[in-house]
Each structure stands twice: as C-alpha cells, then as structure tokens.
Amino acid sequence: AQSVTQPDIHITVSEGASLELRCNYSYGATPYLFWYVQSPGQGLQLLLKYFSGDTLVQGIKGFEAEFKRSQSSFNLRKPSVHWSDAAEYFCAVGGGNAGNMLTFGGGTRLMVKP
C-alpha cells in the first residue's frame, strides 16, 4: 500500500529565509508526486507535480521540489519565504495501480516570523 510521511508537523521560518519541507513516500511503482498548499478554511491548491523526466520541478509561487528515487523523497523548497506563504502544505502520491487516487501525508504547518 502506498503511504506518505511528512516528518515535520510544524515549521517556523523568518521572512526572507529559505525553506525546505520534507516528504517521504512508499510506493510500489514509479509514483506521481504532488505538493498542495491549504490556507486556513480553504481547499487545496496545486503547487507542483512530478510524473517523470527532470527530477527538479518548478511550481507556482516560486516553489520547487526535487524527486530522489534512492531516498524515496520529494522535498519542497523555496529560496526566500514571504509572510503570505504561511499555510499548511501537503505532499501526495498517486498513479500506477492506485489509479487516480491520491494518498496524502499528514501535512506540515508553516509559520513565518516577520
């Protein structure tokens, strides 16, 4: 069965600092990987996705993520965080035998200090 682990429940960074959110997955085949962001009381917005090819993918709002098969990881990064980035971030895996079902991690809540 597929699973996703986001080891950090909460992360606090200063505005302007760099950010890395961790995501580890368990999947029996080549995964489709996603990062979503959720502001309080809102739905999920797709930041970026990886299906195949270049392992470094660019997304919206200046985010990028790197797929590392050897580490079963898909970490999200941003070089300089803005106060508006404060939100909850979810990593998800899908595809293959699971069809289009997405399995989500528990999320990482990002807080940004001024």
Add this chain to the structure above:
Amino acid sequence: ETGVTQSPTHLIKTRGQQVTLRCSSQSGHNTVSWYQQALGQGPQFIFQYYREEENGRGNFPPRFSGLQFPNYSSELNVNALELDDSALYLCASSPRQVPETQYFGPGTRLLVL
C-alpha cells in the same frame, strides 16, 4: 474559466441524519474525486467517479455513496451520520488529458452534533 465549486460551504446536522453535498467540476474535466479531511489531518480518499460510474473507492463504509451526472457534476451522500463524520469534504476534478492531476474545490465543512 470557473474552477471547482462546492455547495453548501457549511452544514450542521445531527447524528443519524442524512446529508447531500454537491460539486461542480471545472470546465473540461470529466473525473470527480471526493476526499474527507478531519481536523488536523490530511485528506483521505473516499471515491472517484468517471463517466457516471464509481471508479475506485477508499476505506469508507457503504453509507458513503455518490453520483456523477452527465455534465460531470457530482454528489456525495452520507446516510446515518455519525459524530466522526464531522470534517471538511473536498471535491476534486481532473482533466481528460491529465487524469492524474486533481484540482480541488473549497470544500464543505460538515458538523455533526
């Protein structure tokens, strides 16, 4: 282009009642998925509909059921509501060309008392 919309935004029900939640998919999208997000957790897959038929189901009991209509909109029905059904219910639609990519609506927050 209109994104995924859901109605109602909030709902309060009592234990044992039934509820219907609605979702309109994004233009050009023919697949709809439903997820349950309990407070403080990640979303959990309930089921998916494609061409008006259920196309995959998560670990939810039969009292969770759904429909998809010819215009690709969808309903989620929950019978015999339990307190643990209190959650944010998210609908997501996927385009024909890239069915693996899901775009989410704002959700319906259900409170069961």
